[in-house]
Amino acid sequence: MTARLRCLIYVACLLVGIPHFAWAERVALLIGNSAYSVPDMELRNPVNDVEALGSALRALSFTVIEIKDANSPKMQTALQDFQRAATGAEMAVFFYAGHGVQIGGENYLVGVDFSGGELGAMRRTSLSMSDVRDTMTVAAPAIGIVILDACRNNPFTSNGLVRPGLVRDSGGAGLLIAYATDPGNVAYDGLGENSVYTAALLKHLATPALDARLMLGRVRQEVVLETGGRQIPWVEEAVLGEHSFNPSAPDRLVADAQVDELSRWRRISGSLDVAAFEDYLQDYPDGLFEQFAQDRIIALKSSARLARAEEPEVLIASANTQKLTSALNVLGLVGDGNLSRGLSIYQRRLPDPTTLSEDQLYADAARMSIFLASTTLQQLRTDLVALRGIERTLKISEDALAQMEEIAKTNADATPLVQQARRDINEILRAQGIVLRRLDQTRTYYDEILEESSAFFPDDATLALLGGTDRSRDLGAVGQKLNENASIFLRHLAQTEEETKGSYKWLADLISQG
Structure with missing residues (x-):
């Protein structure tokens, strides 16, 4: 043409x-x-x-x-x-x-x-x-x-x-x-x-x-x-932009607060803009990542009141840039691509800013990865269980509808039942659509955390990281499931290698946990 x-x-x-x-x-x-x-x-x-x-x-x-x-x-x-x-x-x-x-x-x-x-x-x-x-x-x-x-x-x-x-x-x-x-x-x-x-x-x-x-x-x-x-x-x-097999306008989507929240958090999680996190908390005061947003606000506000330090330049010159970038990304401190600014903010959060080191940065980023991944993992597991339940219900309902349609061919009294069954199936499909959209967010975000963390995570990291110096964080939605989900996350990290990036090998391991 x-x-x-x-x-x-x-x-x-x-x-x-x-x-x-x-x-x-x-x-x-x-x-x-x-x-x-x-x-x-x-x-x-x-x-x-x-x-x-x-x-x-x-x-x-x-x-x-x-x-x-x-x-x-x-x-x-x-x-x-x-x-x-x-x-x-x-x-x-x-x-x-x-x-x-x-x-x-x-x-x-x-x-x-x-x-x-x-x-x-x-x-x-x-x-x-x-x-x-x-x-x-x-x-x-x-x-x-x-x-x-x-x-x-x-x-x-x-x-x-x-x-x-x-x-x-x-x-x-x-x-x-x-x-x-x-x-x-x-x-x-x-x-x-x-x-x-x-x-x-x-x-x-x-x-x-x-x-x-x-x-x-x-x-x-x-x-x-x-x-x-x-x-x-x-x-x-290696594709840029969005491309859909069916680019027509979507059906009217049922609003779902968790889908919206996950989408919002993924957009702002690497931001250095205090207002982005304040807006998030205003819209989701009891959100999945509420405590993480509070932490980011405190860190960003405190760093804005201090003069810029010069020490990070020394660390940047000697460090592996990819590892450094990934660690700061997880900590939410390199949203604008400025490693020096991100490290300066991180340094000012330390009890003793003179102790800035790569090892400490990677340990703190690993700890944050565990908390973020565990929070997301719990939602992911919940959504997978919900999806399987919905699909079982859908199969039963579709089989029942097929039987009703056969009966209705010879018995007009069954027609209202057929119509109601179709309405019921439409409701089930809407519920399935919500869970699938939610899983699009949780699945993608969890995979991003895994890939980012694999660049810097200490080889000898264990659950002992959860007992580090930062004890102020309220675990919120992670609650008592933290250790269990953290163990799964560490196992997924151990399974991550260059040959399996792009696969959902970790998802299979998750399913095996029930």
Whole structure:
């Protein structure tokens, strides 16, 4: 589409009131391989996954290319067609369901013509992830999304021909890669019409005005819950801005104070503006982070009355900048990116400002991480329990509605019951939406605390940190659950490593706690 034609269409959209997103190019290539030449490799669901996802994306105004049971040449041709269609697109989606393997640090999506035997044949009959990445790079959509439901169990991992699962691949700028499971593990093909991962994707894909990253966060959460932590999806992305599969206006959202509070706290937690915390306390006087807000106000006001100290410059010159920044971020003292100012504020909070040191800073930041994470973790666990309860109730109600609808076909007296059952289900869905939005906030914030803390947290840190010098903090909502949640947080930190960032491995550990 030429720039002139884009402009004419845009003006026409303004004149008739059509949203801008209605004409933006949105394209998808979906490949599902089920009928492999090797009988032991046959899969039930990939073709079903492509058909269901294709229908869902077309309903969202995507131009969809569907390829089923494809050999390597057919996949290559489809990828070339996709590149042309995706050039300059607003959103380009590549989806693959079937067998995927890693060979020599590269991921391969296996064509149905693979007949087994040796690695050379596997490479020749597969589509490489390098080809997919290169296609996205050349096409240069506003956002490129690669979704791989490609780690199904297969005979050539069990016989040692290749390593299980796919290797981590970060892609490039503007690219998001979503994997159905974490490195080296197997994605479940599912007992129903679709795989566990694709079923979750279909459930959340069309949520109005939900950013793609949050949507995939819900998918990951769903899969972890559904599999009891045996399958952990993960995401690699380098994407700017917000991009939604369904950019239409959201349904009228039911107000929820906890959703609003969590969103507000995440926005202001790194601020150096006293007014931001005062406004928070005015709106949420008994909020989840009430005591933390009080602490920030005291620290910021006291530092404003003192002259700037010079000592922090010495520490900054010798310290690891990333560690220093992360520690000050957790303490809420580097909101404007000024390390010197943040350290000066921290120094003035010390009983003896002359004792400023990296070790003390990291210990205090670690203590704050534990308190913040434990507070958030308690809310997260509560919301997960609520979500599972709501979804059980929804399943029972939907089954009951189906039975009532059957009865109503031959008995008009059942019609009012059907109408009431539908209203009840709508109420359940509204409650589910509230909890899901709340989980978007708690899940994301907890993950941010984990990632930030992993940069500076002392290797030998234990719960003894909770008995440090700062004893004035009222634990508030954490209460008697503090030690239990702090122990879980420390375990999650111990599990955090570069290879698992972007996954929800910690969520699986949380679920195992009940």
